[in-house]
Amino acid sequence: MNRRFLLVGLLVVIALVAAPLVMSQSLINAGIQMLIASLFACAFSLLCGQAGMLSFGHSAFFGAGAFATVHAMDAMGGAGLLPTPFMPLVGAVTGLLVGLVAGWFATKRTGVYFAMITLAIGELLYALAPHLSGWFGGEAGLSTMRMPAFGLSFADNVQVYYLTLAWVLLCLGLLYLFMRTPLGRVALGLRENTHRMRFFGYNVHVASTLVFAISTMFSGVAGALQAINIESANYVIFNLDLSAQVLLNSYIGGVTYFLGPAVGAALMSFFGYVVSDLTTSWLLYQGLLFVLVMLFMPRGIAGLVHAVAQALRRCGFARLWRAFALYLGATALLVAGTTFLVELLQRLFSQDYRALSQIGGNAWPDIPLFGASWAPLSVLTWLLPVLLLTAGIWLLARAARHWRRALALAAPDDDSPATTGGGRLVSGASS
């Protein structure tokens, strides 16, 4: 199992290294964004998934890293001790220091209080930043230039891609190793039972602050990579949107698994890149997906993969293919129905449509969508999504029945009821 895991990891790394050879410029840019989002999500999940502290203000540390890097790039000019490839170190140090201060406050409380305090710290920075134009450049933000170093010009984004990739892989490795250190094990203890940790004689406040600072340190690296990539930073980076993004991505990916958040963030930012031209409602889909994951699949995509792998090992593909096919069909129908409904409503309530109905004389002009035009007052238009959704739900119920039957027929397995998707997430945090 472990060897297979290593092999898959190696293949992924090779694919990531080879990717720029075949990708277009804009895809490479998307790739950089995906890598940065993955690192940020993993740093966030160290705190949230492993240590059970739910942060709503992680953009503060991402932003701090980004701004510090922009300042360092300006001040150093790529010369001296910090040539461009080492700039993320500035982000790391800034993230660590800011995290130590913020974490000391935030970890005074646990559970939902902690979540609210991190939210308020993030908003504090967001409210303060535009007034401190010396540090954050006011409304316009700051911009800088990547300087050449070690014979590399960093003028095209392929070199930036490799720089980002190297840092992200390094940081993911360090994060993985951190979980093996005593402090990493203490982080797990903080999630599971804070009281017991206290009885064991650990200083819970100090330990929480340290874990918090480690998480923000890697967030700072992600912010620094972002600053190197776009050569600028704006105070909008402190907005809650970014904190919400990393939270949604991590949970969709599966926050308790080490690579789950990275997968979730990479997938979500890739989809965001693909559909950003097609729809204005991407955030709505993302929110819907998040709520569905929280309701039915609390371990996220990684948990789903885990459950499928386990079921395959128990029953074999022959017994399960029917359920898989049904699940795929149901998902396709539900996605089609939801997308159709949302896009139809979006167009119906858009300003363009209102303008069109005023000048055209026709109060309800047809809506062009998916290569056809739909009359908003026709029953058929609304029947289609309803039918799609109903059929999807019906298929889903059938698929679930097949799945349960297949599992029940298989030999009763040892310990893990992972297929029900149950299990504790960060419940241990509230005290």
Added chain:
Amino acid sequence: MDYFIVSLLNGLIYGLLLFMVSAGLTLVFGMMGILNFAHASFYMLGAYAAYALQPVIGFWWAVVVATVLVGGVGVVTERYFLRPVHKYGHAHELLLTFGLSFIIAELVKLFFGNYPVNYRVPQALSFSAFHVGPSAYPFYRLLIGLVAIAMFVLIYLLLTRTRVGIIVRAAIRRPAMAGALGHNVPVVFMAVFGVGAALAGLAGAIAGAFYTTSPNMAIELAVMMFVVVVIGGLGSLEGALLASLIIGLSTSFSVGVDVSLAQVLAYVGMGDWARGIGGLLTLKLSSLSGTIPYALMLLVLLIRPYGLMGAKE
């Protein structure tokens, strides 16, 4: 003096509005341990519902219907979203309501556009109540405050003087025992959640007409609400009232004060030093007014981490 009176009134009324929303949040938390991130979204839903209904059925009916509608949304949220995930713990519930607030904000953008809508105080209500010096004080502001006070009195009487109130309080303190005595505790929870949502909706319907009604109003208020409950102590109604008033007053007074730390330090002969440092020290208090609540919160966390009125952990 005029400035003082106007700021005092504005601060009091903003504080009361904050309290009107955070009261429901605190009640629900005290009862179920759920921190409802979507609570401020209910506030926004109330404003948008009243805005959409106002041209059809008039302002007052719109307020009433919006309140009931949002209460219904709250009941559905509790029954079909929160109850199934209760077994995963409170953090999971918080995340779920966070997702819901995200969806509600996006839906509002989808239906009403990503910009403030033109929800205004009706003509019949936009007159001045009295004059403070040269400036007129709008009656509608007083109305917001009055509604908040009336609501507080009603809730207080309901909880302390009626049979329903006794059952609700019993379900808060000892849910298992109240259930054993034959009361349907899940229904009580659902009802309290619904009433909390309805109150937020009412606040939104009334206050949305005066303040801006935009898709961002929920998140702005949510953050402020959380600051209120951290300062006041979660689960404590009195704490929420006190913290709301403190925040309302401090924000409204600081807007008009053009003093910076450097000017204060100048009295002890350190003005030049402070101006040399720049940054925070030379910022005027008025431009910092948005950050004062957060600073207050951090201060409270330092001195009394469990909140002004909260129970010690």
